[in-house]
Amino acid sequence: MTVGRVIGSDAIEDARRRGRLIVEVMPGDIVTALARDSAERLGLKLVEGPVEMPAPVRTDGNTAMRRVLYRRAPKWQAPSRKPRTARRLAKLALIGAGGVGGNIAHLAAMADMAAEIALIDIAPGMAAAAALDLNHATGITGAGCRCVGGETLDMVAGAEVIVATAGRARSPGMTRADLIDVNARVIRQAGEAIRSEAPNAVVIVVTNPLDEMTVEMLRATGFPRERVLGMAGTLDSSRFRHALARAAGVDPADVEAMTLGSHGEEMAPIPSRATIKGRPLDVFLDPAQIDACVTDAITGGGQVVALKKMGSATIAPAHATIELIDHMRGARTGAVPVSVMLKGEYGIDGVVVGVPTHLGDGGLIKVEELRLTGAETTALQDAAEAIRTRLGL
Numbered sequence: 410m411t412v413g414r415v416i417g418s419d420a421i422e423d424a425r426r427r428g429r430l431i432v433e434v435m436p437g438d439i440v441t442a443l444a445r446d447s448a449e450r451l452g453l454k455l456v457e458g459p460v461e462m463p464a465p466v467r468t469d470g471n472t473a474m475r476r477v478l479y480r481r482a483p484k485w486q487a488p489s490r491k492p493r494t495a496r497r498l499a500k501l502a503l504i505g506a507g508g509v510g511g512n513i514a515h516l517a518a519m520a521d522m523a524a525e526i527a528l529i530d531i532a533p534g535m536a537a538a539a540a541l542d543l544n545h546a547t548g549i550t551g552a553g554c555r556c557v558g559g560e561t562l563d564m565v566a567g568a569e570v571i572v573a574t575a576g577r578a579r580s581p582g583m584t585r586a587d588l589i590d591v592n593a594r595v596i597r598q599a600g601e602a603i604r605s606e607a608p609n610a611v612v613i614v615v616t617n618p619l620d621e622m623t624v625e626m627l628r629a630t631g632f633p634r635e636r637v638l639g640m641a642g643t644l645d646s647s648r649f650r651h652a653l654a655r656a657a658g659v660d661p662a663d664v665e666a667m668t669l670g671s672h673g674e675e676m677a678p679i680p681s682r683a684t685i686k687g688r689p690l691d692v693f694l695d696p697a698q699i700d701a702c703v704t705d706a707i708t709g710g711g712q713v714v715a716l717k718k719m720g721s722a723t724i725a726p727a728h729a730t731i732e733l734i735d736h737m738r739g740a741r742t743g744a745v746p747v748s749v750m751l752k753g754e755y756g757i758d759g760v761v762v763g764v765p766t767h768l769g770d771g772g773l774i775k776v777e778e779l780r781l782t783g784a785e786t787t788a789l790q791d792a793a794e795a796i797r798t799r800l801g802l
């Protein structure tokens with residue numbers, strides 16, 4: 410008589426620790442549903458049946474054993490989605506208190522992530538009104554942060570993190586690149602004030618065209634690349650994940666996916682690294698569906714502009730900015746896409762483009778160099794060349 414074993418979730422925990430586990434399964438053994446669930450939750454891919462093994466398949470009398478191989482599914486460390494508790498900033502400053510800046514202030518205040526939030530906007534009274542409005546809510550929310558608002562850039566003094574959203578948003582029919590001249594003036598002015606008033610701050614640029622404005626901010630502040638970050642990849646990745654989740658009929662939380670490249674026509678969503686429930690996309694979607702999700706991510710911002718008629722998306726961009734601040738203050742971990750000045754990574758030098766990064770207190774810790782497909786690497790390099798051309802570099 411053959412006596413089977415139960416392969417339980419403890420074996421899967423062991424797999425997680427080792428990154429790889431081979432379980433030899435006798436006829437009659439049972440792999441529990443809990444074990445399968447654990448493997449999925451932990452991102453371990455379960456492959457059953459005969460697999461190519463370095464060791465010979467052992468036999469037990471006449472009974473050949475089958476093997477079950479748990480492999481770690483794709484390789485980049487995906488960002489953690491659930492914010493953990495983390496360091497509170499002494500001061501967060503927001504240059505631009507319009508649609509995106511105002512929503513960032515709201516999210517930051519509700520999360521109590523800074524002792525002080527300074528809102529700055531040239532529109533008379535606008536930032537002061539927004540700050541007062543946020544402070545009025547604290548009687549209900551109990552949030553302990555203090556919001557202040559004004560019109561002068563010297564209010565950035567003492568800020569650890571500064572987010573620049575000041576400038577114009579596009580209207581239907583415009584590309585983000587059409588904003589380059591008008592917004593470069595605003596970013597230069599903001600950068601000069603930051604250089605003199607907050608020389609140790611980390612700056613997150615949001616103003617479009619994003620990659621080009623991040624270069625302008627680097628020039629105006631003279632800061633090292635570690636302290637000038639462009640926000641777009643977290644937004645574009647969220648749109649990509651949303652599109653994939655809708656197509657596959659799963660929750661967005663079941664999807665990991667990143668977009669790199671420019672925040673424009675040359676955006677480069679990376680299907681080869683994306684997973685749904687820890688498995689490659691082609692387990693759930695056919696190539697035409699994947700292509701449609703790529704297009705949806707690239708055109709997502711334009712879709713909002715077309716519907717809104719005046720201005721562009723504000724809520725998802727604010728969340729995507731908060732995601733970066735959360736990475737910096739240790740509330741989230743893992744690789745996160747950010748537009749940074751590259752120094753040879755991915756074969757690109759001297760231009761800002763969106764790549765996977767690790768962030769900490771002082772901004773950029775490192776650029777993570779993923780192994781991409783040939784087509785994905787070419788898309789990333791083409792994006793860099795397009796940004797370089799637009800900047801006349």
Ligand SMILES: NC(=O)c1ccc[n+]([C@@H]2O[C@H](COP(=O)([O-])OP(=O)(O)OC[C@H]3O[C@@H](n4cnc5c(N)ncnc54)[C@H](O)[C@@H]3O)[C@@H](O)[C@H]2O)c1
Nearest residue numbers: 505507508509530531532575576577578615616617641726
């Ligand atoms: N990177 C991204 O993913 C992303 C996402 C959304 C929006 N954006 C960009 O962010 C920018 C802001 O978008 P929005 O929806 O908040 O626009 P908005 O018009 O609602 O707000 C912009 C604010 O900037 C202020 N401003 C202009 N010049 C200023 C200056 N010199 N100093 C201080 N304040 C100044 C304006 O008074 C206005 O209140 C746009 O360029 C938009 O394209 C980027």
Ligand SMILES: O=C(O)C[C@H](O)C(=O)O
Nearest residue numbers: 579585617710711721722
């Ligand atoms: O699309 C825009 O112009 C705004 C922003 O870049 C976005 O992607 O929502």
